[in-house]
Amino acid sequence: MYRTHTCGALNAAHVGQEVTLAGWVQKTRDKGFLIWADLRDRYGVTQLIFDEQRTLEHVFQQAKSLGREYVIQVRGTVIERESKNPNMPTGDIEILVSELTILNEAQLPPFTIEDETDGGEDLRMKYRYLDIRRNPVKNALLFRHKVAMEVRNYLSNLDFCEIETPYLIKSTPEGARDFVVPSRMNEGQFYALPQSPQTFKQLLMVGGMDKYFQIVKCFRDEDLRADRQPEFTQIDCEMAFVEQEDILNVFEGLTRHLLSAIKGVEVEKFPRITYDYAMKTYGNDKPDIRxxxxxxxxxxxxxxxxxxxxxxxxxxxxxxxxxxxxxxxxxxxxxxxxxxxxxxxxxxxxxxxxxxxxxxxxxxxxxxxxxxxxxxxxxxxxxxxxxxxxxxxxxxxxxxxxxxxxxxxxxxxxxxxxxxxxxxxxxxxRNPAEFAPLWVVDFPLLELDEESGRWHAMHHPFTSPKPEDMELLATNPGKVRANAYDMVLNGNEIGGGSIRIHDKATQQLMFKYLGFTEDEARNQFGFLMDAFQFGAPPHGGLAFGLDRLVAILGGQETIRDFIAFPKNNSGRDVMIDAPSVIDEGQLKELHIKLR
Structure with missing residues (x-):
């Protein structure tokens, strides 16, 4: 057994006990006849003491060779510290070491592994596995885990079922650019990585699953910002036999629960404003109302x-x-x-x-x-x-x-x-400790691309129009309101969704106004329209951006520190040097010729 306790577990109640600890050496202080070392693991830091008078000679000499980030195991006795540190949970005690095993030596790290580091962002991203040892990043990842578990528990208690959907799917022309994956077994054909599991979750409703959710990776090949990554995580949800009000109530409840359970904040107001009001009053559709x-x-x-x-x-x-x-x-x-x-x-x-x-x-x-x-x-x-x-x-x-x-x-x-x-x-x-959520509703169904002169779906082509606006599709499509809604928190869109189209005729009409020919619509989405012919229930859903939600709950605007291995602004993983050139043999197998 490498350890009997973690480095954050011991206190004055353990004085006199013999314990075994393992972890990384954060720093050492050598006073000649006394050596102190701070031993760190995920759970905290414990001070070790090597005493020339009380420690075996070979152990004491071993201690003199310890460097930063050495991985070690120690056995010793918990004793009371003479100079206590009230700022750390283990600050009343230290370990008088009797045995020391160096499990792995370490090079001097390129930046200090401490809360306040001397490493710049590029350097820390290159050595992300070292950065994760620092409390700010480690705690951000633990915080993300806590949020995800609260989401899973809350939705599971409401009878939502977590179901995985495919990562290798069909490319579609709507939305952002797809990441594409060549198929070795089907020459000249490609999969796409999903921008969202949209059609699959609708098919799950056709399949009678009733309430679905998934914490899922999604992919978009688009320009990057501080709050955007080429791969990101959604809390993806869908419900059958619901209207807009049902969905707003469920996910307003989830948001209230997260704010209460994670931040201890009780939200009294959860206002709803229309898209037109948001644009006229705040100039954007995700206003900060703090x-x-x-x-x-x-x-x-x-x-x-x-x-x-x-x-x-x-x-x-x-x-x-x-x-x-x-x-x-x-x-x-x-x-x-x-x-x-x-x-x-x-x-x-x-x-x-x-x-x-x-x-x-x-x-x-x-x-x-x-x-x-x-x-x-x-x-x-x-x-x-x-x-x-x-x-x-x-x-x-x-x-x-x-x-x-x-x-x-x-x-x-x-x-x-x-x-x-x-x-x-x-x-x-813009106080990060204050939270002001709201719903923005009644979005336009369509928006006009002035360059092409074509109408595009503001959300996606499966969003249903407001029933009372259906007649306007033929005469004034820009005035048609969507059965769509966004959740906004502190000036950030954290989630969005809609009531979906669930009948073939309306879906065909929507494709027509988006400029699809019948053949194009059939080729791209025939499987969905076929499914609608076998008894599709009314359904709708919502997807939260988990990365952004966690960052805002954590008091930050940027998402990188809440992602274990993020990409930089060029979409590169500088740690593993990806994307990279692949072997010519692989290209040949995939039937790909580079110019």
């Missing part, structure tokens, strides 16, 4: 016509601010407490919104002074009465600053949304 700063549309009070009234135009009426007059939308937000910003700070924000990533041409500001007056960058064009209306519409109070953007409606809302999030970050309003 703070306010709702959009105020200013067209009616920021634009004016020349020569109004009795024909005798005042100076005010002639003095138009053309940037606003020519804009489709003038919209602003009130940033709390920002009236104290200096001109230098304001100019820095103007430069920020002009960055290519945001793309605004400029920004107007209004300071709401404590004395009730207003000072703006457009005082030449607007008087105190005008600016008071701006403050009323944006909800600005004394001490706040109003920031205003203008231009094409959709583009301007997106720019102001980015500014809203940036201001919230600078003002400390």
């Amino acid at each position: 703070f306010d700063m709702k959009f105020g549309e200013l067209n009616d009070v920021a634009k004016r016509r020349k020569g109004a009234g009795n024909g005798i135009a005042t100076f005010k009426e002639f003095t138009e601010f053309l940037i606003f007059e020519e804009a489709e939308l003038v919209v602003g937000i009130a940033a709390p407490g920002c009236a104290t910003y200096t001109r230098k700070e304001i100019d820095a924000l103007i430069d920020w919104v002009k960055r290519p990533q945001v793309g605004a041409s400029g920004m107007v500001y209004v300071k709401c002074e404590e004395d009730g007056t207003y000072k703006s960058s457009v005082d030449k064009f607007y008087d105190q009465e005008d600016l008071a209306k701006w403050a009323e519409i944006t909800g600005a109070k004394a001490g706040d600053m109003i920031f205003v953007l203008s231009g094409p409606a959709d583009k301007t809302r997106a720019q102001l949304s980015a500014l809203r999030m940036e201001l919230a970050t600078r003002l400390g309003l």
